[in-house]
Amino acid sequence: MFKFNRIALVTIAGLTLGAAPGAFAQGQGKKIGLAVANLQAEFFNMIKQSVEAYGKEKGYTVITVDAKGDATTQVNQIQDLIAQKIDALIYIPAGATAAAVPVKAARAAKIPVINVDRQADGAPGDTFIYGQSIPATAELGKWVCEQTKGKGKAVMIHGQRGTTPEVERTKGFTQGLATCGIKVTQQQWTERWSADEGNKFAQDMLQRDPSVNIILGQADGIALGAAQAVKLAKPAQKVWVVGFDGDVGGLKAVQSGSLDATATQQTFTMGRMAVDAVTTILGGKTVPKDQPTDAKVTTKANVEQFLTAHP
Numbered sequence: 001m002f003k004f005n006r007i008a009l010v011t012i013a014g015l016t017l018g019a020a021p022g023a024f025a026q027g028q029g030k031k032i033g034l035a036v037a038n039l040q041a042e043f044f045n046m047i048k049q050s051v052e053a054y055g056k057e058k059g060y061t062v063i064t065v066d067a068k069g070d071a072t073t074q075v076n077q078i079q080d081l082i083a084q085k086i087d088a089l090i091y092i093p094a095g096a097t098a099a100a101v102p103v104k105a106a107r108a109a110k111i112p113v114i115n116v117d118r119q120a121d122g123a124p125g126d127t128f129i130y131g132q133s134i135p136a137t138a139e140l141g142k143w144v145c146e147q148t149k150g151k152g153k154a155v156m157i158h159g160q161r162g163t164t165p166e167v168e169r170t171k172g173f174t175q176g177l178a179t180c181g182i183k184v185t186q187q188q189w190t191e192r193w194s195a196d197e198g199n200k201f202a203q204d205m206l207q208r209d210p211s212v213n214i215i216l217g218q219a220d221g222i223a224l225g226a227a228q229a230v231k232l233a234k235p236a237q238k239v240w241v242v243g244f245d246g247d248v249g250g251l252k253a254v255q256s257g258s259l260d261a262t263a264t265q266q267t268f269t270m271g272r273m274a275v276d277a278v279t280t281i282l283g284g285k286t287v288p289k290d291q292p293t294d295a296k297v298t299t300k301a302n303v304e305q306f307l308t309a310h311p
Contacts, residue, residue, distance in 0.1 A: 027060030033081035050271025096162030133168035136295035141176015150180030198225030220250025
């Protein structure tokens, strides 16, 4: 079973003890620009809440902008943040295309860039903080194999094509299912990782092949929409629906049985790690290029712990 990264857990434990003396002064008078891909997604909202709360605790002013899934909008927003003379940029790219443009613009203005969840290919930031999607989705795929005894047909509803999580979750789910020989027979790509897209695609997939018994949603929002489609379709067989991220909505759905499983990311921890990276860089020190965090397969058997204290 997948275990959380020890360093991240120590970070959580340390934060519960309260800020160290003088912590507020670390960011006093400094501004962080937080450019989020899409605040309609609960996962990104949780990161936003974490960055804003922890940033305030450290004394920073956090200016948040929401691209609403549009890369061109995000480029313009980040140019505006640079004009506001932010001291650092925490950046979640809205898409794979043009993702490098804001990084290059910030670097030209000598502004450090902390990428979260999605990497900007060709122009990476000072550090990349992310969840390890490949091993976590591989574990989910293996779990599906165990539940279905290796029998059935799987369909996959992807996130936004070409983004870091989409590429890695595709690889991980495929690896996991390969351990028992289950193949993905249909695939669709969403633009916004949303429930309405998951619902529409799942309806179409079930209509094309009513014998489908596994739906892999690359995010909890997608999976929640797919689960609703299954409920309306009333198939003769059990259809296993799994998601990813461990959003509060996804966790509640696992608790109620609407979703069969997800993988809980250390979402709040990633937000705090991003702020800590800003403090380190502005203090003249270096940070690791890659800062991975773990995710844990979450089912009805262990979901309560994450609802009680989300990492």
